[in-house]
Amino acid sequence: MAANNTVTLYDLQLASGATISPFVWATKLAIAHKGLDMEIVPGGFTGIEERTGGKTQRLPAIVDDGEWILDSWTIAEYLDEKYPDRPTLIGDPGIRPSAQMNEAWLWQTAVGPWMTCYLVAYRDRSVPEDHEYVTATRETMFGGRKLEDIIVGREDRLPRISADLELMRGVLRENKWFGGDSPNYADHRMLACFLWLASVCDTPALAEDDPLRDWIDRGFDLYGGIGRHPGLSNIFGLKQRAGDPDLFNRNPMANGLTSRNTGVKSTAGETARMKGQKAGA
Structure with missing residues (x-):
């Protein structure tokens, strides 16, 4: 389970700090839907691979109890599987x-x-x-x-x-x-x-x-x-x-x-x- 009810989210941001990526936005909503808190790792397009320690060149990415999960759909599916007792995101596979x-x-x-x-x-x-x-x-x-x-x-x-x-x-x-x-x-x-x-x-x-x-x-x-x-x-x-x-x-x-x-x-x-x-x- 997420330590302190918190997952780490690698964000894709503008200069204002607002998220730019619709895929990161979908992930933010999914995490909040599950009642989890987010520890945000900020940054823009430049240096994603360096920020993530070579794990990915694209975002979103989350880390939950040391496990890296990439891709917004994969993250949503992971959250449903890992936290089935919390509000469902996808439910029926259809x-x-x-x-x-x-x-x-x-x-x-x-x-x-x-x-x-x-x-x-x-x-x-x-x-x-x-x-x-x-x-x-x-x-x-x-x-x-x-x-x-x-x-x-x-x-x-x-x-x-x-x-x-x-x-x-x-x-x-x-x-x-x-x-x-x-x-x-x-x-x-x-x-x-x-x-x-x-x-x-x-x-x-x-x-x-x-x-x-x-x-x-x-x-x-x-x-x-x-x-x-x-x-x-x-x-x-x-x-x-x-x-x-x-x-x-x-x-x-x-x-x-x-x-x-x-x-x-x-x-x-x-x-x-x-x-x-x-x-x-």
């Missing part, structure tokens, strides 16, 4: 592939596109010794283009990214968490993406009244406010301009993907829409 699919969708839909909007802030907020690394690796990732050129036009991209998150909004209109009545590791993986967003955004990405805000705020407040680091930015406040797509659907219609059939009334609106009629007709 959760992992479905959570991975949802996370992959979020990365393709939003995280990747957001990256093109915030790469300069990503570099500038990194610890000074990481600036060269972030510049070189991210410019290579985007075909050799300069970071300053990649973010050009982001004011046009941000509204489209927001609009594309409607699938998440639909699910969360019908469910408190992706884990159901309480958060599980699927929530932690998705929340970690928004915590990453808060670490790099220098201009808002979502509308002030975005329906996702309830889930995000509750998620950031989990475990004593683990997602409320002072180095994080407010991700809300995006304004819709003339010609922009709607930032989110203000008149959502329940559908069979997210709502239950409990009788005629529960499906009347969708049936009317399919027939080209007004709801209630």
Whole structure:
């Protein structure tokens, strides 16, 4: 068992001390979910192998009673196995592939596109010794283009990214968490993406009244406010301009993907829409 209820976490941080990596964020949430405390080993991208004594070049990594565990999914599985009497992270093995699919969708839909909007802030907020690394690796990732050129036009991209998150909004209109009545590791993986967003955004990405805000705020407040680091930015406040797509659907219609059939009334609106009629007709 963890000595003094504490595990050691190797963090990946910005100059502010806020975590930058969504995978480290997911691990932080997982450890807190288990009711464990964290002894944080700080640092940025530079010198990970040296900090970990040659154990890894990538983070997260934790040490529990002298045992090293790498990779965010492996860490979550380890925590469930090592501490079965504490709140479960994954539970049914079927959760992992479905959570991975949802996370992959979020990365393709939003995280990747957001990256093109915030790469300069990503570099500038990194610890000074990481600036060269972030510049070189991210410019290579985007075909050799300069970071300053990649973010050009982001004011046009941000509204489209927001609009594309409607699938998440639909699910969360019908469910408190992706884990159901309480958060599980699927929530932690998705929340970690928004915590990453808060670490790099220098201009808002979502509308002030975005329906996702309830889930995000509750998620950031989990475990004593683990997602409320002072180095994080407010991700809300995006304004819709003339010609922009709607930032989110203000008149959502329940559908069979997210709502239950409990009788005629529960499906009347969708049936009317399919027939080209007004709801209630």
